[in-house]
Amino acid sequence: MTYLLAALLVIAGVFGLIGSYGLIRLSDGMQRLHAPTKASTVGLGAALLASMLHGLTLGAGFSWQEIIVMVFIFVTAPITANYLSKTHLWSGRYTPSPSGSDRPWATFDPTLDDDQPTLPKRDP
Amino acid sequence: MTEALILQAALAFAFACFAAGFVLTLARLLIGPTLPDRILAIDTMVVNAIAMIVLYGIKTGLGFNFSAAMLLAMTGFVSTVAFCKYILRGSVIE
Numbered sequence: 001m002t003y004l005l006a007a008l009l010v011i012a013g014v015f016g017l018i019g020s021y022g023l024i025r026l027s028d029g030m031q032r033l034h035a036p037t038k039a040s041t042v043g044l045g046a047a048l049l050a051s052m053l054h055g056l057t058l059g060a061g062f063s064w065q066e067i068i069v070m071v072f073i074f075v076t077a078p079i080t081a082n083y084l085s086k087t088h089l090w091s092g093r094y095t096p097s098p099s100g101s102d103r104p105w106a107t108f109d110p111t112l113d114d115d116q117p118t119l120p121k122r123d124p
Numbered sequence: 125m126t127e128a129l130i131l132q133a134a135l136a137f138a139f140a141c142f143a144a145g146f147v148l149t150l151a152r153l154l155i156g157p158t159l160p161d162r163i164l165a166i167d168t169m170v171v172n173a174i175a176m177i178v179l180y181g182i183k184t185g186l187g188f189n190f191s192a193a194m195l196l197a198m199t200g201f202v203s204t205v206a207f208c209k210y211i212l213r214g215s216v217i218e
Contacts, residue, residue, distance in 0.1 A: 006130050012141075040145075
């Protein structure tokens, strides 16, 4: 069991380092979005799994609280990446349009504005 | 004895990796040419900090420090989204 714990810790360290090294290594802002949002998330997930396993076998006792943090991180990482890529697109430095379609990126598409829900009007 | 030694070595390795990642995100925060790069660097820095809190909980054997990790995760997410929203729309709450 100790070997599994050590393997999880090593995986966590390697993935966390890959995520942060990709932030330095990659050249474009849009490419730079890839490394931290995926590799660092896996690294933190492995560290939380190691914490759960350590509590189960050696430490102060098992707890489900790591699951909450893991779910929160796994849910919020794509939302963060989506917002950051939108910010990159609107900054105007990223020119290519999506391949295989005539339409622009969805955040630039003017036809999508018609689908916006309207708030109910209050009676005068 | 040797199993405890292996666990200590793995913990030290993970600590070193996340600390090096923290320094790398700090470098990207300093040299980042655009504002979204800096926001991404802060977000990754928060993830590394949460990982180091978790590893510290393993090292001391006191258990998982839930409130610190959850607070840091929520603050990091909300601040990143609010910053992006501010850049995109000019205001946080419309």
